[in-house]
Amino acid sequence: MKSLKILMIASEVVPYAKTGGLADVVGALPQVLQRMGHEVIVVMPKYGSIDVQKHGLRRYWNSLGVWMGNALEWCAVDVADNHGVPVYFIEHNNYFARPGLYHDDNYNDYEDNPRRFGFLTRAGLQLARDMGFAPDVVHVHDWQTALASAYLKIWHWNDPVLGGAASLLTIHNIAYQGKYSAAHYEGAFGRIHLTFQPAPQDFCRHGQAYRPDVVRSNRRGTGMYSTEGRRCAVCG
Numbered sequence: 001m002k003s004l005k006i007l008m009i010a011s012e013v014v015p016y017a018k019t020g021g022l023a024d025v026v027g028a029l030p031q032v033l034q035r036m037g038h039e040v041i042v043v044m045p046k047y048g049s050i051d052v053q054k055h056g057l058r059r060y061w062n063s064l065g066v067w068m069g070n071a072l073e074w075c076a077v078d079v080a081d082n083h084g085v086p087v088y089f090i091e092h093n094n095y096f097a098r099p100g101l102y103h104d105d106n107y108n109d110y111e112d113n114p115r116r117f118g119f120l121t122r123a124g125l126q127l128a129r130d131m132g133f134a135p136d137v138v139h140v141h142d143w144q145t146a147l148a149s150a151y152l153k154i155w156h157w158n159d160p161v162l163g164g165a166a167s168l169l170t171i172h173n174i175a176y177q178g179k180y181s182a183a184h185y186e187g188a189f190g191r192i193h194l195t196f197q198p199a200p201q202d203f204c205r206h207g208q209a210y211r212p213d214v215v216r217s218n219r220r221g222t223g224m225y226s227t228e229g230r231r232c233a234v235c236g
Contacts, residue, residue: 006033006040007135007165009124011117011144012101013044013087016055016080019101022141022172030085041133043124045116046078046089048097056080057089064090064130066123068115075123090123114180117144125151129161139168143178 012018014027030040050057060079065072076091090096095116103109110116121140125148128135140148149167156162 001037004038004136005134006030006038006137006139007124007128007133008040008042008139008141009121009145009148010042010044010141011120013042013082015082016044016050016087016089017047017101020173025170025172026141027082031083034085040085041128042082042085042087043120043127044087044089045096045101045120046091047101048093048099049101050089052078060088061127061130064123064127066119066126068119068122073119075119077127088124088127090120090127092119092123095119109180111180113144114178117178118147121145121148122151124148125156125162129156129159132161134161135165137168138162138165139170141170142172143176146178 008026008030010022010026012020012023012026014023017023026042026044030042033040046057057078057080059076061077064075064077066075067073073092078089078091080087080089095112098110099105100110102113121144124145125138127133138148138152140146146169149169152162152165152167156165
């Protein structure tokens, strides 16, 4: 089997930050892939709740420039070792030094979540680019980092480092879809707006839009979504 370079970008990773099964998968899967002979790096936010001393985070880069629309934003990057897998932490206090990962203490979602995780996703791609890490696969997880597939097609299709990468999206919980007002996606996309005109057959009886290439895997737990079949994750 060919050895692959894999870039994973996720909003939570065990043991650093967790709200659900997403963190368990992204904490464990890279280790398995590494043992299979693949080279894997993981990128996640540096949340204020992460215990820097306990997990051995150390500074990797003091400044990383990330384009958000027409503005260049800056962050720092830390790194830690998770059983042989390097995990890179994007430090941007305005986005990630908050009480919760996705919501405040009163369980109100942060309205700028699209921009927060759009920044994480773009920073992850930029980090790989600046490191010279040319991934064969960019593996992203849930809505928070799903924009990576669009970013690769829109901005990096001819990039010498990122241009050859395939993208893979794993949906761990289809109930959470990143539904926020369009204004909050402006910064994540810049001036580029992606539209999707669903065909009539792309709706199930629940009114949930779905695509032929995103289908249910296993209702009992987290799984990969395949490109076969047309079943709805709600209807079965």
